[in-house]
Amino acid sequence: MSLKADLTSADLNEIRQSALGAADPLGVAADLADAARDGRLADPQDAGLALTLAAEIAESRSKLDAALRYVDGALEAYGKRDDSPAAGARALRARILFRAGRGDEAFAEIEPLRPLLTQYPDAPAYITAALAVGNRGREAETWLTEAVQEVLAERGATEPADADDAGVLFFLLQQRHRLRHALGRQHDTHDNLAERLETRLANASARAATAPAEDLVFWPRPEFDRLAKQTEVYGATWDEHRARLERELVRLAGTGRADLAVFPGSVDALTRQAGVGGDPVTGENRSAYATTLATGAARIPWPPERNGSCWCGSGLKYKKCCLPRSRS
Template sequence: MSLKTDLTSADLSQLRQSALGAADPLGIAAELAEAVDSGGLADPDDAGYALTLAAEIAESRTKLDAALRYADRAVDAYQKRDDTQAASAHALRARILFRSGRADDAMAELEPLRPLLTRYPDAAAYVTAALAVGGRNRVAEQWLTEAVQATLAERDQPEPADAEDAGQLFFLLQQRHRLRHLIGLPHDTHDNLAERLETRLANSAAPAAGGSADDLLFWPQAEFDRLLAKWPALTESYDRNFDDHRARLERELVRLAGTGRVGLAVFPGSVDGLTGDATDAKVRADYARRLETGTTKISWPPERNAACWCGSGIKYKKCCLPRSRG
C-alpha cells in the first residue's frame, strides 16, 4: 500500500492498529521512514512517533537490523525531550537490543530512564516490559521498589488515603505488586499497601457503579450544541458547555483507569438517535446502555501525540489530557 501525504497523528494511530495485518507491513515501515525524510507528516513533531511505529513493525517481523535503524532514528527525534514518548523510544531500542543479543547495550539504554519512573506512569510500564524481554524481571522489581520508596519519601503522609490520592505511587505499587507475583516473591509491606489501595478504590467505586449509567455518554461538539439548543435545562443538570462536558468525561475515564479497568471507551450519542426527553436522567441512561451494546465507540486513551478522542483534531496531550487535572 502507499501511504497518504500529510500523515496526521490520527493517521499514525490508525496505522498502529492496522499495519501488522497489512499485506506488506515492512513496506509500510519503509514508507513511514520515507514520510519523515520527505516532509510527509502533517506535524514534523510526529517524526519520533512515525519512526517508533516503523521500528515496532520491523521488530514484529524479526527484522531486527531494520528495527534498530528505525529505533535509532526515533531516539534521535526525541533527543530534546524526557517525557513518556521519549522513554518509550529508548525502551523500544533496548528491547530490540536485547533480542539482538546485545544485553549490555540494552541495559546502558535503560539505565538513564530510571529517574523517569517516579515522574511518568507509562515510562515505568515501557521500561519494565523491556527488562522482561531481556530476562531481567528481578532488575525491574528492584527499580520499581526504588521508585516506590523515592515516591513515598516525597509524600507528607506515610500512606495515601486512597488510590486517587496516591496518583503515580498507586501505579508503581500496582506494577511492582504484579511483577513480584509473577516471579514468585513473597508479599512485603509495599505489596500490602498496593492491595489495601486497590480494595479501597474498589469499595469507593461501588456506589458510582450503581449511579447514572450515562457517565460515558459522549456528545460530540455539534451534537452537544444541538442538545442544549433543544433542552436548555440540561445546563443545570448536565454540563454547561462542551469544554465542561469533555473535561468531566476525561476525569471519569482517568478515575476508572485507576481502578484497573481496561478497554475503556466513550459512546458518542446523537440528538436524532435519542428518543424521549433528555432532561430525564433515566432516558439518558437507557440511551447510554443501548449505545454500550452497539459497535460505535471511541477507545480511550489515545496516544499522547494522537488526535484527541473528543474530535477537536488537536493532539491529545494538548487537548483533553490536561483537562483531567482541572
C-alpha cells in the same frame, strides 16, 4: 503498501492495534518511516511516534537492524525532548540492543531513565520491559522497589483511596507486583497494596462501563450559545466543548469501549428536567438529564469516516474539524 496521507496521532494508534495482524507488517513499518520522512503526517511532531511504532513492528519480527534504524530516527526526531514518548523510545532502543546481544550498550541506555520511574505513569512498564529482555529482572525489581518506597515516603503514611489517588504510585506497584509474580516472589506489603488498588480500579471500571457519561452530552452550536449564558461547565467556547468531547471519545475508545456516541442536548429539555423553580445547571440536574439522554433514541454515532461529515454538525469533513481536536 501505502498509508493514507495526513496521518493523525489517532491513526497511528489504530495502526498500533492492527499492524501485527496485517498481511505485511514490515511493509507497514517501512511505510510509517516513509510517512515521517516525507511529511505525510498531520502533525510533524508525530514523526517520533511514527518511527517508534515502526521500530516496534520491526522488533516483533526480529528485524533488529531495521528496528534499530527506525528507533534511532525516532530519537533524532524527538531531539532534546525529555517527555515520556521520547524516554519510551530510548527504552525501546535499549530493549532492541539487549535482543541483539549488546548488553553493555543496552544497560548504558536504560540506566539514565531510572529517575523517570517516579515521574511518568508509563515509565515503569517500558523500563521493566527493557530490563526483562536483558535478563535483568533483579535490577528491575530493585529499581521498582526503591521507587515505590520513595513515592510512599513523599505521600506519608496515608494509603491511597484508589488508583486515581495513587497516581504514578499505582503504576509502580502494579508493575512491581507483576514482575515479582513472574520471578516467583512471595507477597509482601507492597504486593498486597497493589492488589487492593487493582481491585478498586476494576470495580470502578465496571461501574463506569454501565453508567451514563455526562461528558458525552453534546450541545449543538445554537444550544451551546444559549447554555453558555448560564454556565461554562461544558466549556468556555463551543470549540472547547467539542474538543473535550473528542478527547473523551478517543479515551473511551482506547479502553475498548465500542458503539460510542454523543447525545445531543436541548436547553429547554434541561430546564424541564429541573422542574418549576429548579436550577437547570446544578450538577444533580445535569447528571439526571444525561441519564435521560443516554436511555433515549437520539444519538450521534462516533467516529464518522475521516472524509464524512463531522459529528458536530459544522458541515466540515471530520478530518478537518473535530478529529484534530483530540490533540488540542
